[in-house]
Amino acid sequence: MVDVLIRTGSVAITGSDIHVYENGNRDVEGMTLGHDATGFIEEVGQCVHHLHVGDRVVVESALSCGICDLCKRGLYNMCGGLVYNGFLATHQVHPADLCHRLPDSISMEEGTLTQTLALGCQACFKGNITPTSSVLIIGSCPTAVAAAMCSTAIGCKQVVIASTMNSTLEMVQKDFKFETVFFDSNALFGEVLEAIYRKFREWPNCVINCAISAMTMNLAVMALQPCGVCVLSECESECASFNALDILMKNIRLIPSFRSTNM
Known part of the structure; x- marks a missing residue:
């Protein structure tokens, strides 16, 4: 398992969230809101070694397929199968490699501005x-x-x-x-x-x-x-x-x- 269970800390609502909320249609019906978020690690998968329970993290919300040519070239931001995990929920399962530990000097609210x-x-x-x-x-x-x-x-x-x-x-x-x-x-x-x-x-x-x-x-x-x-x-x-x-x-x-x- 390479995922972690995150308890949501803080969420920033961005212009893209508002656009989806106001103009969304069936093409984005699976997309949830609150893409810029921080949280607390509550569980880690067996293969996750760089994060531990209790860590405060900021998350990358865009989930790429990882197997297309663009992803293999490191251009995962251009993946044709890109989907977004929204964080307007109490908990979220998320890939561990898209979670980055926050320094103690940065608050959860400040961390949401990382993106x-x-x-x-x-x-x-x-x-x-x-x-x-x-x-x-x-x-x-x-x-x-x-x-x-x-x-x-x-x-x-x-x-x-x-x-x-x-x-x-x-x-x-x-x-x-x-x-x-x-x-x-x-x-x-x-x-x-x-x-x-x-x-x-x-x-x-x-x-x-x-x-x-x-x-x-x-x-x-x-x-x-x-x-x-x-x-x-x-x-x-x-x-x-x-x-x-x-x-x-x-x-x-x-x-x-x-x-x-x-x-």
């Missing part, structure tokens, strides 16, 4: 952020804040969060002390680009787009330095048209960061 932090970290790693990077993060969702925190931890030269959500940006400024740029969704591109340039005093060489839309994709392409990187992390719109010639002429790399793997 969000993983998404932000992966976006930064895919953007190859270094201490010489200037990073523009578009969007004000939790992943955007996590990416800003990770960029700062890496020691990047400057990080700025830009969004149309003024109230959220005010919270980000107050609680996290990040520089921000507010722009109206109907604003002219030139006005928004001017505000971004004033903040950086140059153009950024990395954009992490956590609100993908036609507006934000064009902003990213126009704002980036030549040979810059645009990491695509969170979608606001399924379809987003932008200037492909700018991509070619400036040799910009578009890199997707979907779900997280090995984070």
Whole structure:
């Protein structure tokens, strides 16, 4: 047996949970809610040696098949048979290798944010952020804040969060002390680009787009330095048209960061 029995500790309700609750149909009728969770180990399988009864753990909720080509290559986040274990129950049987022990210094509530932090970290790693990077993060969702925190931890030269959500940006400024740029969704591109340039005093060489839309994709392409990187992390719109010639002429790399793997 390679599973453990977990008593639920804390659960975070995310945007994907709300989306499933409001828009779910027969295609997701087997999916339960509460995907970001922590818990206490109450029983361990015979083949489990890295966890013990009483351990506090944070869990990866996505269950991959483990046998498809993508899983065998380590890309389990892209598994076509991916299903989710929800944790809005008192107990849950879960694969032991998807449970990670929490340090004593991290509370159960803080632990539920691990998945969000993983998404932000992966976006930064895919953007190859270094201490010489200037990073523009578009969007004000939790992943955007996590990416800003990770960029700062890496020691990047400057990080700025830009969004149309003024109230959220005010919270980000107050609680996290990040520089921000507010722009109206109907604003002219030139006005928004001017505000971004004033903040950086140059153009950024990395954009992490956590609100993908036609507006934000064009902003990213126009704002980036030549040979810059645009990491695509969170979608606001399924379809987003932008200037492909700018991509070619400036040799910009578009890199997707979907779900997280090995984070």
